[in-house]
Amino acid sequence: MHRAAHTALCDWPQFVKPAMIRQSLRCTGSLQTSSRAYSVIPPPRDREEEEMMHRMLRVDHAGEYGANRIYAGQMAVLGRSRTGPLIQQMWDQEKKHLAKFNEILAENRVRPTALLPLWNLAGFALGASTALLGKEGAMACTVAVEESISEHYNSQIRALMESDPERYTELLQMIKEFRDDEMDHHDTGLEHDAESVSVFLIFALDDRLLNKNISKGSVVLNN
Amino acid sequence: MAALLRGLRAGRLLRGLPSVVAAPASTNQQCSSLRRSFHCAALRLQDESKSDKSSASSSSSSSSSTTHHEHYQAHSSHQDTEAASQQDPDPNSSDREQDEEYETEEQLQAQILAAALEFVPLHGWSMEAIAAGAESLGLSSASTGMFPNGSGDLVLHFISQCNSKLTEILAEQHNQVQLGQAERKKTADFLRDAVETRLRMCIPYIETWPQALSILLLPHNIPDSLKHLSTMVDDIWYYAGDRSTDMNWYTKRAVLTGLYNTTELVMLQDSSPDFKDTWAFLDNRIQDVVNMATTAKQMQSTGEAVAQGLMGAAVTLKNLTGLNQKR
Numbered sequence: 001m002h003r004a005a006h007t008a009l010c011d012w013p014q015f016v017k018p019a020m021i022r023q024s025l026r027c028t029g030s031l032q033t034s035s036r037a038y039s040v041i042p043p044p045r046d047r048e049e050e051e052m053m054h055r056m057l058r059v060d061h062a063g064e065y066g067a068n069r070i071y072a073g074q075m076a077v078l079g080r081s082r083t084g085p086l087i088q089q090m091w092d093q094e095k096k097h098l099a100k101f102n103e104i105l106a107e108n109r110v111r112p113t114a115l116l117p118l119w120n121l122a123g124f125a126l127g128a129s130t131a132l133l134g135k136e137g138a139m140a141c142t143v144a145v146e147e148s149i150s151e152h153y154n155s156q157i158r159a160l161m162e163s164d165p166e167r168y169t170e171l172l173q174m175i176k177e178f179r180d181d182e183m184d185h186h187d188t189g190l191e192h193d194a195e196s197v198s199v200f201l202i203f204a205l206d207d208r209l210l211n212k213n214i215s216k217g218s219v220v221l222n223n
Numbered sequence: 224m225a226a227l228l229r230g231l232r233a234g235r236l237l238r239g240l241p242s243v244v245a246a247p248a249s250t251n252q253q254c255s256s257l258r259r260s261f262h263c264a265a266l267r268l269q270d271e272s273k274s275d276k277s278s279a280s281s282s283s284s285s286s287s288s289t290t291h292h293e294h295y296q297a298h299s300s301h302q303d304t305e306a307a308s309q310q311d312p313d314p315n316s317s318d319r320e321q322d323e324e325y326e327t328e329e330q331l332q333a334q335i336l337a338a339a340l341e342f343v344p345l346h347g348w349s350m351e352a353i354a355a356g357a358e359s360l361g362l363s364s365a366s367t368g369m370f371p372n373g374s375g376d377l378v379l380h381f382i383s384q385c386n387s388k389l390t391e392i393l394a395e396q397h398n399q400v401q402l403g404q405a406e407r408k409k410t411a412d413f414l415r416d417a418v419e420t421r422l423r424m425c426i427p428y429i430e431t432w433p434q435a436l437s438i439l440l441l442p443h444n445i446p447d448s449l450k451h452l453s454t455m456v457d458d459i460w461y462y463a464g465d466r467s468t469d470m471n472w473y474t475k476r477a478v479l480t481g482l483y484n485t486t487e488l489v490m491l492q493d494s495s496p497d498f499k500d501t502w503a504f505l506d507n508r509i510q511d512v513v514n515m516a517t518t519a520k521q522m523q524s525t526g527e528a529v530a531q532g533l534m535g536a537a538v539t540l541k542n543l544t545g546l547n548q549k550r
Binding site: 061101106114117 | 466
């Protein structure tokens with residue numbers, strides 16, 4: 001995997017065009033993949049806007065990375081159970097989100113957050129520990145996490161709309177799509193018996209605290 | 224300070240005239256009458272200078288004539304707005320005027336510092352060099368007052384100039400590769416060439432470079448010098464093809480920073496012809512890094528293989544002892 005990544009990095013310019021074509025073919029419908037003709041992020045007007053954009057993208061990337069690891073933790077425990085395929089499906093969608101953010105970060109030369117190893121461990125631990133409490137635990141974790149992520153995306157959408165909706169059209173479209181996906185995961189979690197009240201309460205509190213701290217922590221520590 | 228600047232601008236304006244050279248504010252009277260007589264000619268030049276201004280670069284040679292016009296335009300527009308200041312001043316033009324002043328002041332500073340670089344081998348990285356530079360441009364040596372952090376400003380200016388040159392070179396190479404006119408270099412070679420190119424730019428000032436480094440380590444200069452270093456390292460990795468978005472981003476840049484700093488220190492003490500020893504040192508360090516990366520990869524794959532072996536042994540044991548059966 002490292003060698004593949006290494007060669008991918010070294011041969012980057014040669015692979016730009018074919019990758020673009022491959023990506024557009026791989027498009028599974030709703031998500032409009034970026035071609036090299038334009039980028040999701042408009043070119044920054046000034047230093048301030050650039051920093052604001054970079055901060056936003058960094059926090060979003062950290063969030064998707066964390067979500068990815070949470071699902072990985074859940075799969076590690078519940079992978080071979082009945083809920084395995086369901087969790088795998090949700091995980092695949094998160095992987096697509098993460099890939100999209102990786103692409104945006106690379107294109108816009110955004111620094112990734114330095115706390116990535118922390119989110120790696122914490123996410124995996126959270127996913128695995130909730131999955132150990134069974135399917136209800138895993139679903140409760142999913143519901144709580146997805147709810148916080150959706151709130152986070154909503155506040156970003158609001159901020160972008162307040163500042164300049166026309167300028168950020170593509171970015172807004174992308175974030176809205178991701179938020180809708182996260183809401184779907186949230187609803188899926190609810191459908192699959194997450195409503196065992198005590199478990200749900202515990203996780204809602206813990207996860208909301210955790211995720212608020214994750215996003216605030218990333219914002220504060222990465223500025 | 225503002226009066227000093229106006230005096231400086233007046234001095235630049237009238238540089239070509241026999242009557243006035245660099246002068247403080249006392250010559251303002253003469254300047255204003257001469258300025259009005261030049262006003263008609265300036266109107267013709269204003270259009271050109273407006274278009275020049277929008278694409279003004281900071282390289283001293285091309286902009287010396289442009290700044291002359293800009294200084295003049297700044298003055299004539301300043302005069303006009305002063306004369307008409309009783310009426311409602313247009314906020315746009317006053318903003319633009321402030322921008323013009325800001326730009327020309329920065330450009331002026333850049334020009335003085337660029338001229339001062341010639342005197343660095345003589346005076347070191349100090350205020351004397353800046354004063355000598357200012358004088359060589361025909362300005363009074365009192366213009367060192369524009370640089371409260373004199374030697375720091377000079378060194379930082381030189382560094383940012385070198386970094387811009389490096390970025391241009393790297394971008395040019397990148398374009399050539401894109402156009403297929405050049406072969407893509409391997410990462411190790413690319414890094415080696417980039418570091419060597421950047422360090423060679425210091426060679427003209429190598430005698431005084433230890434002084435420059437110690438200036439950069441002063442507490443009030445550290446934030447700026449770190450910023451320049453980190454943007455340079457980021458640029459080199461970007462053009463080397465790094466698009467990582469995980470911890471590799473940090474480790475790669477840390478490695479290259481270490482590489483660059485140690486090679487720079489070695490270069491200071493190198494007395495071999497054309498710094499052969501320094502480039503040999505650089506080669507060896509890059510080889511070390513490559514070896515470390517290979518070793519890390521090997522360790523990881525070995526670790527994975529061992530883990531799989533252990534899992535297999537555990538499953539076998541469970542089967543043998545019958546623990547795996549569901550009874």
